[in-house]
Amino acid sequence: MAQVYWNDVSEGQELPALDEEMSSQRLVVWAAASGDFYQIHFDDDFAKGNNLPDIIVHGALKGMLVGRLIDEWIGDEGRIVQWGVSYRGMDPARQNIRVWGKVTKKYEQGGEGLVDLEVGCAQPNGTETTPGTATVMLPKR
Amino acid sequence: MVTELPDLTDEMKAAVGTSGPATTYEVTTLGIRTFARAVGYGNAIYFDEDEAKKKGHPALVAPPGYLGMPVFNPLRQQARGPRATFETPFKRNLNGGTEVEPVAPVYAGDVLEAVTTLSNLALTKGRMGQMLIQTSETVYTRQSDGKIVAKTRGTGISY
Numbered sequence: 001m002a003q004v005y006w007n008d009v010s011e012g013q014e015l016p017a018l019d020e021e022m023s024s025q026r027l028v029v030w031a032a033a034s035g036d037f038y039q040i041h042f043d044d045d046f047a048k049g050n051n052l053p054d055i056i057v058h059g060a061l062k063g064m065l066v067g068r069l070i071d072e073w074i075g076d077e078g079r080i081v082q083w084g085v086s087y088r089g090m091d092p093a094r095q096n097i098r099v100w101g102k103v104t105k106k107y108e109q110g111g112e113g114l115v116d117l118e119v120g121c122a123q124p125n126g127t128e129t130t131p132g133t134a135t136v137m138l139p140k141r
Numbered sequence: 142m143v144t145e146l147p148d149l150t151d152e153m154k155a156a157v158g159t160s161g162p163a164t165t166y167e168v169t170t171l172g173i174r175t176f177a178r179a180v181g182y183g184n185a186i187y188f189d190e191d192e193a194k195k196k197g198h199p200a201l202v203a204p205p206g207y208l209g210m211p212v213f214n215p216l217r218q219q220a221r222g223p224r225a226t227f228e229t230p231f232k233r234n235l236n237g238g239t240e241v242e243p244v245a246p247v248y249a250g251d252v253l254e255a256v257t258t259l260s261n262l263a264l265t266k267g268r269m270g271q272m273l274i275q276t277s278e279t280v281y282t283r284q285s286d287g288k289i290v291a292k293t294r295g296t297g298i299s300y
Contacts, residue, residue: 020181030179033172035210063239064180067205072184076196080205084240084294132238 003075006106006113006138015073015101015117020065022057022093030061041093054094059087062121062130065099069119070134073101077139083119085132091123098122101134113140144230145271146264152227153262153273159226160258166209166281168251170200176207190249203247208255208281208291229299231273237296245283245290252284260294273299 027041036058039046047055063085070080091097098121105116114137121130170190177187185192186202193202203209247253257279265272275297281290 018181026179029175033176033179035213059236060239061179063241064176064204064206067241068180068182071182071205080241080243082240082242083205084238086238086296087236 003077004073004138005141006115007141009103009106009115009138011103011106013103015069015103017101018065018069018099020097020099022091022095022097024055024093027055027057027061027093030058034058034060036060052090052092054092057091057093057097059130062087062091062097062099063132065097065121066101066119066130066132066134069099069101070117070136074136074138079137081114081135081137083117083132083134085119085121085130087130089127089129091121091129096124098124104133112137114138146230149262149264150227153229156227156259157262158259160256163254163256165212166253166255167212168203168207168209168247168249168253170249172210173201173203173207173249177204180204198246199248201249203249203251205243206241208247208293209251209253211255229273231271231299233300235298235300237274237298239296240294242292242294243290244292245288247283247290251290253281253290254284255279255281267300269300271300275299 024042031037031041040050040052041055041058044055066085067083070083101117101119103115104118107114114135117134119132119134120128122128174188182204186196186198187204190201193200257277260276260278263274265274277295279293283290
């Protein structure tokens, strides 16, 4: 993907969103990657026994998907200053998650071009479950 | 129904500001690839060492937020973090949120020491009754050069 420059970004601009399939297989790969082996994420009977409609997506996976959205947007020359999300709602597995971001502020600090973002994860019906914010440095032309 | 606490207990107040013992995290090529695969990365620097080197990196690059895995050893007793030093009537826990502040690049082969400090405890009322909100910060330092590579902040909700 072409490098994004600070000069070309405008407030209100949307980042290219990710539409991610949350299959049971993917949650198992995440369990291995993260070491989070809590059964509500991969064992149907266990999840139902905990009054859940289905196995649910790990919160941390959603947080890291937001990290990927930002990493792919800022390119090789950008840098993540920080990002964070709140886990406000559960996402059942076996449906897609839309990972999105939007530029809320563009400014300079210490000569660097910085951008604040609003980020989140949404269910197919539009329910937002994982709102957050981020700050990134983008190179200048 | 859990008995409500009128205030934080003395034990809880004493735990705020304390840090747990250092935990060792290993960043391996296998760990990086598994993480990058689960998150769905397509960037070769997270999978292919030669591609990472072509871009000026010394080894396979850890994607943002990947800080390795704690060393698992069933023969050694698990270290207890600062959150484990007080009694709480709340039995259930939720992950409330995560913040990541990457400070320096992390590479395959790095060994990190993570120290978690309990930043704050607060009692609030929510839909599920009284809740204990725990915020903590973990600082990750690379063993080989003593550099801080990342800080993460977490919110835990007990109810």
